[in-house]
Amino acid sequence: MKDSTLSAPAHQITAPQDSAEIDLTELIRTLWRGKFWIALCVFIAIVLGGYYAFFKAVPVYTSSAVVMLESRQEQVVDLESVMTGLSGDQATINTEVEVIRSRGLIEKLVNKLNLMEDPEFNPALRPPRVFSPGRIINQVREMISGEPTAVRQPHERESLDAVIDSVINTISIINLRQSYVFEITAATKDREKSAAIANTLASLYILEQIEVKFAATEQATEWLSERVGQLQVELETAVAKVKEFNSGTALISPEALVGLNRQLKETRDRLREAQQSKATATARMAELEAVQATGTPEEIAEVANDTTLTRILRVMEDGNRKAFDTRFSQVLERAQLDVTRADSQITALESSIKTQDAQIERQSADLVRLQQLEREAEASRLIYEYFLNRLKETSIQQGIQQADSRVLSQAVVPLRPSSPRKPLILALSMVLGLLIGAAIVLIREFAQNTYRVAEDLEAKTGYSVLGQIPAIPARKRKNVLKYLSDKPTSAAAEAIRNLRTSVLLSNLDQPPKIIMSTSSIPGEGKTTQSIALTQNLARMDKKVLLIEGDMRRRIFAEYFDIKDRKGLISVLSGDVEFSNAVIREPALQADLLIAEKTTTNPADVFSTERFRSFLDNMREKYDYIIIDTPPVLAVPDARVIGQCVDAIIYTVKWDSTSQRQVLEGLRAFESVNVRVAGLVLAQISASGMKRYGYGDSYGAYSSYYDS
Structure with a gap:
């Protein structure tokens, strides 16, 4: 045995880790290695797409009518309409698109073209499918229960709603960018039907605008007529109140009231003068009485300031004051008479002032009441005249209503179907086959553990x-x-x-x-x-x-x-x-x-x-x-x-x-x-x-x- 076999290993085995990076070269190689599967998937997808496009798909014909929103309308008469025209902003345009797609307008379209009798839109008129889910479920229920399942017949309204939904799905409304133009497009299995639906919907939309304006004008006329009658009664009542008030009061006017105020002011001025005169007379009388008691004849004559008394003082002999006293008594009586006369004048003026104040207060209240009644009558008259004029204008407008849109071009009967688009279907089938084939190859490659x-x-x-x-x-x-x-x-x-x-x-x-x-x-x-x-x-x-x-x-x-x-x-x-x-x-x-x-x-x-x-x-x-x-x-x-x-x-x-x-x-x-x-x-x-x-x-x- 060699010693090298007992040495430590040169490296340690670690489990392979997934990298966050994608090796495009290896990815392309993997796809190339699976080119047979990819080609097979492409071939199958093209065959299926071709079968659908050439044999299975039902031709659909598309036709479009063009409607333009009238931003400027010709005015036959210069009268304000009950319903104004459309503003033309984006919100209004979007609203009109939804109006065209509204169920109410589509229902009119269904009734006018009798689409309830068209099997393309009415599912109840189509022959039942052999493998329909509902039929299979009913058959299963019958097998389980052993009794035939009762088929529920839809109500007339439910059938109409189903047809309306089908028609809405075949219609599209597009607002051409940066314009007031709407394109109403219908796509059905019949070329003439597509053109008829687009043209009819455009006509119904324009007629709907006129009918809405006419209905609004007619409703406004009825309301104005009723209101004018009420205002006329109110005006007559207000005028009668003014006449009745005038007949029950003295003739008054703002000018007369101003004269009374001026007269009252003059009387008060005279009262102040009389009061001053009384004060002067009272002071003179007090001075004369004071000097009479303690003063000498010369002082009395100086205070009395009477020419006759002064002359008597000059010729008066010593001890002989009879003529002087007699004359001074006359002067004193005259002073007392001035005080008495001033009192009488003050009393008379004060009484006159009270009378004038009461008269002015009464006439002011009557004038205010009269002016209020006159203003109410004038206001009723103005409102009545305005509503009467508006009633006459609205009555005239009933016959001159204009739509806010017009048909720019009618839908024509298409010569060839818009779908299926066979080249596009084949191209998409090929792309789908490529994607599916590539996915199969990559999934098989990623799932490979050997x-x-x-x-x-x-x-x-x-x-x-x-x-x-x-x-x-x-x-x-x-x-x-x-x-x-x-x-x-x-x-x-x-x-x-x-x-x-x-x-x-x-x-x-x-x-x-x-x-x-x-x-x-x-x-x-x-x-x-x-x-x-x-x-x-x-x-x-x-x-x-x-x-x-x-x-x-x-x-x-x-x-x-x-x-x-x-x-x-x-x-x-x-x-x-x-x-x-x-x-x-x-x-x-x-x-x-x-x-x-x-x-x-x-x-x-x-x-x-x-x-x-x-x-x-x-x-x-x-x-x-x-x-x-x-x-x-x-x-x-x-x-x-x-x-x-x-x-x-x-x-x-x-x-x-x-x-x-x-x-x-x-x-x-x-x-x-x-x-x-x-x-x-x-x-x-x-x-x-x-x-x-x-x-x-x-x-x-x-x-x-x-x-």
Whole structure:
């Protein structure tokens, strides 16, 4: 055994991780490999699309009428309409589109064209389908219950609603961008019907506008007539109240009230003057009475300021004051008379002021009431005149209503159907076939969990592939060596030679002498590969020993006639000599040491020092020793034997062994510090490679199969 086999592995196996990046080159290669499936899907899709377009699809004829919204309307008379025209903004245009699609307008269309009697729109007039869901459900119910299911007949309104829904689905209204133009399109199975529906709907839409305006005007006229009558009664009542008020009150006017106010002001001015005069007279009288009591004649004459009294004072003799006193008394009486007269005048003026105030207050209230009644009458008159004028204008407008739209072009009867569009259907079928085919190829590729090419095997495991062995076309295992001998230039024989070369050159410093062959699970071709490699090495005039290391299955008996022969266990136990147990197989041209059935666990046998010593002895006798071991995932034998060999060949069955099984098997060797020399992709199917699109990758062997 070489020390290199016990060294730590060169790398660690990790499960493949999905990359976030997409390799476009690999994606294109994958699609190219699946070109047959893609072409088949395209062909099937085109056939189905062609059958639908040319045989199955019902021709549909499309016809369009063009309606334009009138943004400017001619005014016959300069009167304000009850309903104004459309503004022409985007919201109004969108609203008109929905008006054309409204169920009320479509119902008029259905009734005018009698579409209730058309089977294309009325499902009740169509013959029942054999495989309709409703019919199948009724039949199932009848089978379960054993009684016939009563078929519910739809009401007349339900049938009408169903026809309206069908008509709406066949009609489309489009507003041409940046314009006031609507395109009303109808698509039916009859060319004339399509044109009739489009033209009729356009006419009904325009007539609907006129009818709506006429109805609105008529309703406004009725309302205005009733309102004018009410306003006339209100006006007459208001005028009568004014007349009645005028007849029950004195004649008043704003001018007269202003005169009364002016007169009141003058009276108040006179009252203030009278009060001042009274104050002056009272003060004079008080002054005269005061001077009379204490003053001298000269002082009295000065205060009295009376010419006669002054003259009497000049001629008056001493002691003779009779004339003076008489005159002063007259002056004092006159002062008292002035006070009395002022009092009388003040009283009279105050009474006059009260009278004038009452008169002004009364007339002001009457004037306010009169003005209020007059304003109410005037307001009623204005409202009445406005409504009367509006009634007359509305009555005149009933005969001059105009639609807000007009038909720009009538729908014409189409010459050819608008659908099915056969070239488009075929093109879409081809695209759909491409997509489906590509999806099938990619899904199959992404779902693939096995190995088909050496590059993939190397990329996923990190180990190099030493050989690619095609499936040997031998029905029985005994014919394998005969096939390789009879056809030395076959693809299988050449693959074995390539494997031999790769194994021997895997370590130039220490060429391997003991080679172990194993796999993940049974049935991967490792035994056939071991026998073929032994035969190939023996033909190089090398002394080769083939050891059967699978003591559980012992399938060498299916390849060679070796019944009732001693084998490895007898040699290791010392029951027989190696020379008596070894078998010289002529077809193999090498020595063969078979396995024997034993009650001891084979892994324990291979773990003994006796087995190691046996291999060391065989190393001296033979040029090469090939050991065929059990699968590594089934039993631990391969990992135990792997500690004693120079090179391990790990066999992977083409398109069969899962990636997880391979990775777990390789990881099992690494867990015991055993290095695998390389991998072998075995039992490759040439036809399978071509089917998967890898024919170019396996083209080196195709010529041998052809020959």
